[in-house]
Amino acid sequence: QKEVEQDPGPLSVPEGAIVSLNCTYSNSAFQYFMWYRQYSRKGPELLMYTYSSGNKEDGRFTAQVDKSSKYISLFIRDSQPSDSATYLCAMSVSSASKIIFGSGTRLSIRP
């Protein structure tokens, strides 16, 4: 079993909908939680990172971490067709340790 689990999708929603992307993990030592967006044939783009539990908001994006449930989420409000991409969660134990990626969720926003 992988340390980080992520539903591969694909997830298809209409434009303007609220999107919820999730990851679960098994290693309770993870402290840093990241979300990356990857367009086809491009490198992953860092969207947000959070430390420990709590919420973090950046524009239309909100990241949530629930360490008690070992569950993290990324919410996208007012989704746009340009948000169509693969979203990868990633985690690390410390600020100096390698990051472990989830397998990514393919998201498609229908105009």
Next chain:
Amino acid sequence: AAGVIQSPRHLIKEKRETATLKCYPIPRHDTVYWYQQGPGQDPQFLISFYEKMQSDKGSIPDRFSAQQFSDYHSELNMSSLELGDSALYFCASSLGSISTYEQYFGPGTRLTVT
């Protein structure tokens, strides 16, 4: 803003040949990371360098080696290439070795081994 630069963007090699991938980090970034991403897979960490020293090692085959130079650029050398080495290879950089959570990725090099 300047981003991570990788060259070449595409590379085709035959089995048993060697390949060298180059990575130029974001200016002032002193830490580089190498990842391998197979089709439909998540990026797998290979190796990282901070201030020209190896800082961490992942699932890098013995046939691969890497180094970081004084200008912080890095090169990934791959020898005795196998068909299974065909993948996207990403380089990422960060400012300092204790900010692995804030890595910025390059566009990748697509390696095809025939």
